[in-house]
Amino acid sequence: MTILLFSALLLCFSFLAGLLGSLTGLGGGIVIIPVLVLLFHINIHYAMGASLISVIATSSGTTAAYIREGYTNLRIGMFLEVAAVIGAFFGALLIAFVSKTFLTVLFSLVLFFSAYLTIKRNEEHDHYKTSHPWATRLKLDGTYRLKNGESVHYHVQNVPIAFFIMGVAGVLAGLLGIGSGAMKVLAMDQALCLPYKVATTTSNFMIGITAAVSAGIYFTHGYIIPSITFPVLIGVIAGAFFGAKLLTHINNRVLRIIFSIVICFIGIQMLYNVLVGAA
């Protein structure tokens, strides 16, 4: 195969991965890694490096587009980011000590868990009248405006649990080269009880910073290969952009479930390959 054909194929599949990642809400990273490993037989470390970079680009692009809408809660984002960056730093350091088989198995498990969270997601919350004491001290509560101009105020719950989940999400992000978006949303949606739109935009805001901490270590390890990363980066950005446009037209729960099941099959295939390969 020539480099031109290889790059063109990589670009097409990365576009599809970005599209699928954006439509399911799972993120481009978690979809592109199995594609690179299963279809292109690329070393999982390089796949993780390319994914990590596309995750930073997607987060930057979406944050640039959405930050002025006022849903992103910067105080919550920055506070929880402390746990996420520490996790991501140690996660990225750990790569040198764990085997590729372990990484692949862990990746498949995270894939199943993320798909499960995506299917199960419940966008409605009870309305709380009070906040967690940490939230009051750090002034984490926020307000956003509905389209009709009405302001909605929300109270933040269970801050320590969310902080802990964010640390775990950070470790997984660093260890696997993904954004850990599903888990970040879990921490904010389920633990903090934030409105769904606030949880997803704040998670998007955080992902780029978490991934940038791991990227420094990935560069030093030599996991970020420019010739693999460029078609992946361009493809994932284009796919995510197109997916976001499409989402406003087809916000369909059934679609999300079907895609999540497809992603589970990809996970099973990865698990099968590594277990048969290791036997």
Next chain:
Amino acid sequence: MLSIKKMQTMMGFILLVGTLLSTILVTLGGILYLLQSGSDSIQNEWLPIDATYMSIQQIWQFALSFSPLGMIELGLLLLVATQTVRVALLCWFYAMIQDYKFLIISSLILIMLIYSSFWRSTII
């Protein structure tokens, strides 16, 4: 006093410019690379082998080498650097509004970002 709206607009602008510039560099580098070596066969070293460590100097020398792959690398480094700039912007914002708790929080994240960029492996 600096309003949060103004800061959000600034952050949106920084992210947009950083991402666009980096995507342009990566795309240009990619096109040049394909024009130069597109017809070569793919190298087997992409496939399952172990990566080699690179020092900070090597990474920067490569990025500034004006080769197509160096250009892509420079674009990728710029994308990472943009994240540092947006955290630095938040540090400055919290310093301006004298919110010292969040100044410390943002500074911690900034330190982690800078530290990880200059991190050198001690295990080789």
